[in-house]
Amino acid sequence: MIDVIEHADLQSLNTFALPVRARWLVTLSDTAQLPDIMALPQFDRQSVLWLGGGSNILFCADYPALVVRMANRGIRLVADDGVRVVVEAAAGECWHEFVQYTLAQGWSGLENLSLIPGTVGAAPVQNIGAYGVEVQSCIEAVQCFDLDERQLRWLNRDECCFAYRDSIFKHGEQGRYVIVAVRFALSRSFTPQLHYGDLAQVAAELARGQTLTASMVAQAVCHIRQQKLPDPRVLGSAGSFFKNPVVPAALVTTLLNQYPALPHYPQSDGQMKLAAGWLIDQCGLKGYQLGGAAVHERQALVLVNKNQASAADVVALARYVQGCVAQRFQVQLEPEPVWLPQTLMLAAG
Ligand code: EPU
Numbered sequence: 001m002i003d004v005i006e007h008a009d010l011q012s013l014n015t016f017a018l019p020v021r022a023r024w025l026v027t028l029s030d031t032a033q034l035p036d037i038m039a040l041p042q043f044d045r046q047s048v049l050w051l052g053g054g055s056n057i058l059f060c061a062d063y064p065a066l067v068v069r070m071a072n073r074g075i076r077l078v079a080d081d082g083v084r085v086v087v088e089a090a091a092g093e094c095w096h097e098f099v100q101y102t103l104a105q106g107w108s109g110l111e112n113l114s115l116i117p118g119t120v121g122a123a124p125v126q127n128i129g130a131y132g133v134e135v136q137s138c139i140e141a142v143q144c145f146d147l148d149e150r151q152l153r154w155l156n157r158d159e160c161c162f163a164y165r166d167s168i169f170k171h172g173e174q175g176r177y178v179i180v181a182v183r184f185a186l187s188r189s190f191t192p193q194l195h196y197g198d199l200a201q202v203a204a205e206l207a208r209g210q211t212l213t214a215s216m217v218a219q220a221v222c223h224i225r226q227q228k229l230p231d232p233r234v235l236g237s238a239g240s241f242f243k244n245p246v247v248p249a250a251l252v253t254t255l256l257n258q259y260p261a262l263p264h265y266p267q268s269d270g271q272m273k274l275a276a277g278w279l280i281d282q283c284g285l286k287g288y289q290l291g292g293a294a295v296h297e298r299q300a301l302v303l304v305n306k307n308q309a310s311a312a313d314v315v316a317l318a319r320y321v322q323g324c325v326a327q328r329f330q331v332q333l334e335p336e337p338v339w340l341p342q343t344l345m346l347a348a349g
Contacts, residue, residue, distance in 0.1 A: 002026050002036050013069060014054035015117055017236035018311050022049075022067040029071050029092070031152070031180045034145050042066045045147055049340065050178050052091065052122030056238055056337045058318075060311045063341055070121050070179075075101060078183060086140055088183045091121025095128075099218065107186035108214035109138040112193055114221045117232050117239065121179040125169040126336070127162045131221055132196035136162035140185040144177035152180065165243055165336060190214045199224065228299045236305030237296065238337040241318065242276040245331050255329060276325075276333055277301035283324040290317040315339075 008025035011017055024042045028034065037043060047065035051057075071092040079086040085107050089098050095118050099110045112133040116123075123135045124142050139162075141154045155177070161168040169177060192212055194200035203212060203220040230237050252264050252272040259282070263275040280286075280300035287297045291313030294306040303317055322333050 002033065002040060004040065004042060008067070010054070010059065010063065010067070013051060013067075014057055014059055014238075015232035015236060016058060016238050016309075016314065017232075017305050018059050018309065018314065020059040020062050020311060022063045022065075024066045025069065026066065027069045027071050029073075031072055031090075031145070034178070034180075037068060040066070045175070047341075052125075053095070053118035055117035055232065056122060056126055058238060058311070058314060058335070058337045058339045060315055060339055061341060065341075070119065072180065083188050085186050085188065086183055087186060088143075088181055089120045090181050091119060091179050093120040095120055095123055102184070102186055103215045103218055106188060108188075108190040109184065109186040110135075111214040111218040112196075112199075112221055114218040115225045120182050124160060124162075124167055124179060124182060126165045127167050129165065131199050131224075132193050134162070134164075136160070136167075138184045138186060140183040142177075142179055143181040143183070144179050147176055147178065154183075164246075170338070192217055197224075230296055230298075230302060230304055235296075236309070237302050240276075240301045240336050241303040242280075242301060242321075242333040243336045244273050244276050245279075245333060246271050246273050247331060248272075251330065274331065275301075279325045279329055279331060279333070280321055283321075283328055285321060285324060288317075288320075290320060293317040295321065 003026065005025045008022045010020045010022050026037055028037060043066055049063055049065065049067045051067050051069045072090040073092050074090040075093060075098065076088050077085060078088050087102060087107065096115050098120050099114050102110055112131040113128060113135060116128050116130060124139060128135045136157060139157050139160065141156050142160055143152060143154050146153050161172060169179065190213065194203055199220055202224055203217050206216050206220050246267055249270060249272050255262050263278050265273040267273055277300045280295065285295045286300050288295045289306055292305060292307040292309030293313040294304050296302040296304045303314060318335060325331055325333050
């Protein structure tokens with residue numbers, strides 16, 4: 001028996017804490033409930049929203065259809081050859097708690113991805129990344145319910161088509177697969193990834209001459225994130241609001257004449273990645289407020305719910321930021337969270 005809640009309040013189910021409602025809400029606590037959920041009269045494959053931690057979503061309005069909150073739990077060891085382990089986690093597991101669990105077992109690989117809000121099942125969707133590591137590097141396979149074939153199947157890493165903040169689940173086969181579990185290949189021997197920003201320095205300070213461990217790196221990452229990024233339990237946000245734009249090298253050459261400090265990172269295809277946060281910061285927008293929404297004071301890439309923001313406040317602020325950056329740098333910023341409902345997003349875009 002599936003409990004369907006009508007006009008359900010979604011404020012606590014999106015980390016932006018926007019006051020929106022779902023026409024219907026159900027909670028999936030076991031994969032075995034999927035057939036019953038799909039048999040509900042409210043279920044429509046085109047409009048259903050499979051919701052994880054709600055940390056990478058911007059609800060532009062009430063959700064006019066069924067929302068299924070993925071809350072299935074469970075972690076199990078699948079393989080262990082003494083060096084490499086394969087661990088499987090259910091989609092509804094909290095991402096950060098899962099990372100901490102793996103570190104407590106002595107398994108490394110996910111330490112740089114500590115403290116990212118959201119669930120395990122959402123991690124592959126946007127290929128979460130931080131401090132020089134993307135989750136794709138540790139993903140062995142993703143278990144999905146295939147709505148075309150109406151059965152469970154595993155997609156291996158290549159089939160997921162991972163790219164910067166992207167995957168087959170976000171584009172391509174969007175709407176076909178419901179992620180129910182993820183398998184990670186982790187290691188009992190630790191190879192630190194410390195090349196990003198000041199991570200090496202912060203980790204060394206924490207280690208104080210002792211041998212560096214994966215848990216220490218995780219602590220260093222948590223420390224850096226807490227300095228810059230808002231805690232969604234205190235100040236609503238969806239993390240980075242824009243992707244770091246990838247632009248032609250010729251534009252960077254031109255911009256460098258005027259802005260010699262412009263951070264730019266060469267890509268394998270000859271293009272350049274810019275730091276969206278830097279571009280927004282240069283426009284003087286840190287702390288800028290529109291209605292209840294604001295640009296975060298310590299990290300310009302993050303938009304926050306400063307004071308009971310409405311969805312319209314966040315959308316207006318996002319458009320304003322995009323306009324300022326386009327005018328000054330001729331760079332079009334692309335939002336990073338998924339804007340919902342889709343129809344509204346298309347109308348606005
Ligand atoms: N910068 C500024 N002002 C700002 C923000 C950044 O000048 O207000 C400059 C920084 O000084 C640095 C550059 O911009 O030179 C890059 O900034 P930072 O290292 O803080 O990282 P980011 O590019 O802003 C990305 C990810 C984050 C991830 C960090 C650390 C994206 C869209 N964002 O941010 O991911 O935590 O790197 O690896 O790729 C997320 O996706 O939600 C997220 C938080």
